[in-house]
Amino acid sequence: MLTGTNLQYAKSYNIRIVLESIRLYGPISRVDIARRSQLTAQTVTNITRELLKAGLIQEAHRLQEGRGAPSILLQLNPDGAFSIGLDLDKDHLTAVLVDMTGAVRQRTNLDLNFPSPEEAMVLFENTVRSLITAEKIKMDRLWGIGIGLPGPLGVSEGGVVKTVNPRLMPGWSNIPAAQMLSDRLNIPVYLENNASAAALGERWYGDGRHIGTFFYVYFGAGLGGGVIMNGQLHSGHTNNAGELGYFPQLPLQKDGPGGKIEHLGMAFNLPNLYKQLNEKGFKIHNAGGLEELYDQKNPLLMHWVENGARQLAPLMLAIEYIIDPEAIFFGGRLPDNIIKGLLELIKIQLPALHIEEKTTQPKLTTATAGQDAAALGVAILPLYTTMAPLPKVLMKKHGPSERSLRTYKS
Structure with missing residues (x-):
């Protein structure tokens, strides 16, 4: 309550x-x-x-x-306020404009090669202005903008202060992304890793709406995770809670660059998968192109899915035992048929891994907020920060929601 x-x-x-x-x-x-x-x-x-x-x-x-x-x-009042979500990954940008109820008013998707920070700022600004113009709203009705970027990120006051994964985000070290866009548009900008953003999107838009504690397994250009605890996004000490992609692959083998242990995120690296498929003569450039190949039981793709399920199954137990969630959602940019296939393979493996003393397990299921969950999640950040009853607000005499009480002029 x-x-x-x-x-x-x-x-x-x-x-x-x-x-x-x-x-x-x-x-x-x-x-x-x-x-x-x-x-x-x-x-x-x-x-x-x-x-x-x-x-x-x-x-x-x-x-x-x-x-x-x-x-x-x-x-x-749907027209009381608006916010925008910008979800940038290595190979795409998804942007949504939502009203105060969270309803999506405008949406755009772009395939791209991962841009430099300077290119991204221009793209962000142009996209924001395009969405606002299309919806015919004034800038002062925009409560803020959320940016989702691949994690894990070093985050300090809304800026990317270091890139933990230089292979995925070359050129983005020490880039205060949120502050850069805020300076260009003179509006609050919030930053979150896109896996946590997807969890927040599921909390607002999907079946997670009425589940207090759950984990979200996010398939983007790589692999990530987000945690909702007691109805609130749990970001952790460094804002990177749930980062599944940096668990080591099992069995432990030094197959990574320089003889290092290879991490789980590489098992779900979509650009690498596209490259392997292209070398076999299958011209695939985005996640949508994988759907038909999976239905055709393409051997390379089936092996990719089976290996991923083997890697993920033990982690589902770790999540279950450490967090004790009511549900674990699987979602992101992979086609639904692939996510469902992964999920079924994981479920087959779990009974042999569970101990008999553990008589209850979380529900493992597909996410329902859709492939735009991360963009929806960061779009919600300005509304969430202003509206949600966060306990930390009790420590302050004034809070964002009180400052936001103003009458808008149409």
Whole structure:
């Protein structure tokens, strides 16, 4: 249950509680908001009055319950605010513009060769302006922009301070990506690794919406993971929680560059897979081209999937035993048929790995937020940062959501 607080200096947190209650359960009456949040009726009335004035919520309709005056139901105002998500990987850019309810208003996908930081900033700015123009909204209605980049990243105040994987992101060392774009557009920009962003996308848009704790296995240009704990994105100490790609491949063999242990991410490296397929005469340049090959049971692709399942199965137990999630979602840019095939192979292997004393296991299933989950996740970051009832807000006298209460002029 989302519960608020009447502590001094907690107004920002209570605003978030009310907004989140309306987002999850709207249209909803003030009485039901108070009941669910355990805030006083007067506190709810005061907060909703401010939110209505700011244009962030709106009256839906009246509901007659028994005798007396009908209750006025409240819901988020879709046009109250907007945000944009930019998911950049080695070989593509996906961009979405979402409204305050999270509904996608505009979307674009581009295949590309991984750009330099300077090229990416120009591409980002042009894409943002194009989305805003297409939707005919003003810049002051944009709460912010989220950027998703391949992890693991060294993150400090929104900037990429170092690249942990120079093979995947050459030229991106010490690049403050979020600050660079923020300076160009004069708007808040948030940075997240795209696997964690995909987990957040599943939390808002997929079956993870009503699951408090889950793990998301993300297939992008490589392999990553994201963690949702107790309904919140868990980023970890360095903002890289869930990085599956840097586990060593099993059995341990020094097959990597310079005789180093090869890591699991290379077993799911899509550019390498495309190269191998092209050498066999199959002209594949993006993940979508793999769908038909899998249905045809292409030997090289089938071996790639089978090897990946062998590598992932033991890690599913590690996730289960360490995090104790309700579910483990599999999603990302791989075609659905390949993800389902991987999942079935993993499920076949797990019974032999489980101990008898462990009588319950998390549900392993395909993600439902779609292939744009990472872009959706980073698009949600400005809204999430402003609206979600994060415990750290209780430590501050003022919070983002309180500062965001303003009336927009159309």
